[in-house]
Amino acid sequence: MKNSSHTSVQQFKTFIHEHPLLIKKVREGELNLQETYEKYVLLGEDDPTWEKYKKNGEVKAEESTSSSQLYQKLWKHIEHLDVNQVENHINDLNGAIGNILTLIDQFKQFRSNQISSSPSDQMFNRPKD
Template identity: 45%
Template sequence: MTRKKLHPSVEQFKQFVREHPNLVKLVRAEESTWQELYEEWYLLGGDDPKWEKYKNGKTAEATETKDDVKKWFTQFSGLLKKMDANQMQYHIDNLSQAIGAIQGLLSQFQGSSQQQNDPAQEAPRDPFAFRKD
């Protein structure tokens, strides 16, 4: 049986995972996927300080505070993946209609209060209106 030759970046990532065995624990605990880790590794590079906690002998708790934002973003993106697009569109449409109704009410009240407050003010006359004899 012959083994398929992998893309060089995938081979590099596999070597990176061998050097950072705590990544395997992270995936097995379902806190991340191999795809997510690969994409982060590809974008950040292997020298990024984020990866220090996944090396041998290092615990994840030691540098947990550095990744709070990334954890939040991961959770948020997971939540977005679970959302139903049609339901979101329905709620956005309802919100848009409610905002439109409020704007309509405000414009009615502003219009009536301007008319009541300043009845002496007339519409500006056309400065170029000329009469023929």
């Protein structure tokens, strides 16, 4: 009797790993693991009740496969990168950013000089507090 119980538990473990959405629902507290196991024993794994958990699991598996393919492609491109070229591009960008900051500072100085030397200030010499 112990072996048959152990076998059904092992089958349930295999079953639940094939249905990742079922695992998610148990972890979120929407389903009880004991009750799910009892349903599994009573209904069997071919019952239509389990389809909604399997379909989403298949979609998630496809998403994970496409995600893993994306990582493989990304890693392939990283392997072929020339570090010296990347460093040169970073230095060029750094220089461009520095030039933009210098231009902004010059524009600010120009604006502040223009505002401080406005004609209304020259007509009325007001002492500054």
